[in-house]
Structure formats: structure tokens, C-alpha cells
Amino acid sequence: MSVRHDWYQSESKVVITVLLKNATEKNYAVKIGPKQIHMTADGYELTLSLLHPIVVERSSHKAFPSKVEITLAKETGERWQSLEQKPILVAPTIQTKNWDRLLNEEEKAEEKDAKGEEALNQLFKKIYSSSSPEVQKAMNKSFSESGGTVLSTNWSEVSKEKVTVKPPEGTEFREWEK
Structure with a gap:
């Protein structure tokens, strides 16, 4: 089950608020990586692929009675357009069509129909x-x-x-x- 979250930012940090009551009683854990956040608690899971890299050593998390707050130190002072990078959708392998061959087949079928109609x-x-x-x-x-x-x-x-x-x-x- 995933948990609701929200975020805001300043010039130097991004703060993610995860709405989870009594997080310490639910054995919450947060793993902060340079481009990913992973939080778990009893029956809850949240994974975020961050839009930009962060400084792991200067980042932290803290539990409150109704939420967990994760503070991330920005690597650069750049304004983030969104918290997460958009998932890259990998299109299935598309077989290219030989349109000339298909056109020739269609023309041959039309010719055959025309010959049949003429006959x-x-x-x-x-x-x-x-x-x-x-x-x-x-x-x-x-x-x-x-x-x-x-x-x-x-x-x-x-x-x-x-x-x-x-x-x-x-x-x-x-x-x-x-």
C-alpha cells in the first residue's frame, strides 16, 4: 500500500511530507540515495525517482505524530519543475512496415478485383x-x-x-x- 505525500522547495532544499500517523510505531525506514528516496513502514511503501540529484550527506528525515518529513539538500540551487522525473516509457519494438510492398500488394489485389469484375x-x-x-x-x-x-x-x-x-x-x- 502506498502513502500520500506532498512536497515543497526552497533554493537549497526540497522537503517531502509523507502523511503517515504514528510512523515510529509502524517501524518506518527511509533510504536516501542521490536520485531516489525509498520509504517503508508496516504495510506501506513509497519510492520516488527524483528529478535532480541531491546531497545525501546533508539530507535527513524525522517522524512526527501525523507525518514523516524528509529534507533533501539540493546539489544545485536550481528550481525543480516537479519532484520526480517522468517515467520513461519504453515503446514495444515496432516492426517497420514496407509501405511500398504493401502498396504493391494492394494495387495487385485491386487489379485482380478489376480483372474479376471485367470478366x-x-x-x-x-x-x-x-x-x-x-x-x-x-x-x-x-x-x-x-x-x-x-x-x-x-x-x-x-x-x-x-x-x-x-x-x-x-x-x-x-x-x-x-
Whole structure:
């Protein structure tokens, strides 16, 4: 369990106040290093990585009834922007992408799709051009009335009524909004 703490500074020192009642009864211990403070007590722990180095020999700590006060001697009179240095986040190793290769793969996939679409269009053209006028009428009527969702070659079925829209499963058909 960690403890709450606060800090303030002067030109020559930094004072850290650790809010811990009866610290001496809780067997508190403070280790002061040039760039790190570590405090423990029964069930409590606080570790601080300091923003700037301090002079360990001139630093001290003292327990009061409601807190522990740690006084750190600054190595230089520099004003600290914060008590602790920001943790350095190490990014996971990122595999670099070969964008040119990915682009080429995407272009090849698009080419393949275009070739497949062109082949399908050629097939429909061949069916249409080699069909009887009755089959051509069925194809035209079914395709146009269904909004491109139905293509029938059966004129006797298509001629009876308007061809309804039949979108692919999992999709819905919407009228074009003007």
C-alpha cells in the first residue's frame, strides 16, 4: 500500500511530507540515495525517482505524530519543475512496415478485383448478346426494377409483375435521396 505525500522547495532544499500517523510505531525506514528516496513502514511503501540529484550527506528525515518529513539538500540551487522525473516509457519494438510492398500488394489485389469484375461483365455481355429478345427484355426489366439486385432471364416470370429489390443477405436497400 502506498502513502500520500506532498512536497515543497526552497533554493537549497526540497522537503517531502509523507502523511503517515504514528510512523515510529509502524517501524518506518527511509533510504536516501542521490536520485531516489525509498520509504517503508508496516504495510506501506513509497519510492520516488527524483528529478535532480541531491546531497545525501546533508539530507535527513524525522517522524512526527501525523507525518514523516524528509529534507533533501539540493546539489544545485536550481528550481525543480516537479519532484520526480517522468517515467520513461519504453515503446514495444515496432516492426517497420514496407509501405511500398504493401502498396504493391494492394494495387495487385485491386487489379485482380478489376480483372474479376471485367470478366464477370464480359460474361454478362456474352449471355446478353447471345440471348433471344425475350431473355434480353427479362434481363433489362429485372435488373432495372430491382435496383441492380436481381438479374433474371425468365421473361414469363418477370413479365407478370414488378421485380422487387432483393439485396444480399445482411444488407438493406435504401432509395437514393435527392
